[in-house]
Amino acid sequence: MVRAGAVGTHLRASGLDIFGDLRKMNKRQLYYQVLNFAMIVSSALMIWKGLIVLTGSESPIVVVLSGSMEPAFHRGDLLFLTNFREDPIRAGEIVVFKVEGRDIPIVHRVIKVHEKDNGDIKFLTKGDNNEVDDRGLYKEGQNWLEKKDVVGRARGFLPYVGMVTIIMNDYPKFKYALLAVMGAYVLLKRES
Template identity: 95%
Template sequence: MVRAGAVGTHLPTSSLDIFGDLRKMNKRQPYSSSFRLYYQVLNFAMIVSSALMIWKGLIVLTGSESPIVVVLSGSMEPAFHRGDLLFLTNFREDPIRAGEIVVFKVEGRDIPIVHRVIKVHEKDNGDIKFLTKGDNNEVDDRGLYKEGQNWLEKKDVVGRARG
């Protein structure tokens, strides 16, 4: 639908005419539009599956359920600032030592916490309990642990900061 204006000029009557021109251009391409749509969906699926495979591979390589975390608070300043990315490992055979920065989850809380180990108690049977504190906090983390819990155990650790 084209209206004639002055001699030799044509003005589109609606925005649909623009799409008509695009449809004409597509006919020159060697593949049908349904094939191109299928190709785009397949391409997107490959990108998503590649990202998932890389993430799962990192989980296996690092031994951590979450190999990359974001610092959410200022409790570890000046070592880490809000928004910093931490790369974690969590090899069970590595002992936890005072001064090490760990990411841990507390029962009843969904968000992991990034703090430094300040005390470690190791029993003869190999059980380890430890206490954490944020570098920028005045007191240790016993107030963050679940009620009645005074120490963390290895099972609470999501990972240890490596970079």
């Protein structure tokens, strides 16, 4: 059995006493740490917004969440998307699309395209690993998708890199444990 006082002593000795470290900082050091954190967050946001502008896609990087596109893509694959409006959608392309009433975009292949003389395009999608097309996934009464439904088109991928995202969403405790380990690493690195 371990006494509470012994745990606190052990935490301070190992560098995990975050609040003690914060209390030791003067105001200038604390402001400096807050500004550093704000710069990291704003830099990440600027990079993300820059990717949106460069790719034309509202979400230039997505994670495949299901096995419906196997063997082309597996659960956890990270997809890189573009969505340039002037590029026509063709059968065989893999698109990421949103359906009204669903929060999560879907990654499937275009299997049929209907193009009108005025340039309007309607198309039908299907997962490579699915038996039937996606009409059952579309909103009620919708039989075809339009360009406005497309978030992006797959241009490249990294296999299984997105599994970290899936694990953190499926197991929230893992996410907090990972954050704690990263925080401890930063504090220990700073002390050495």
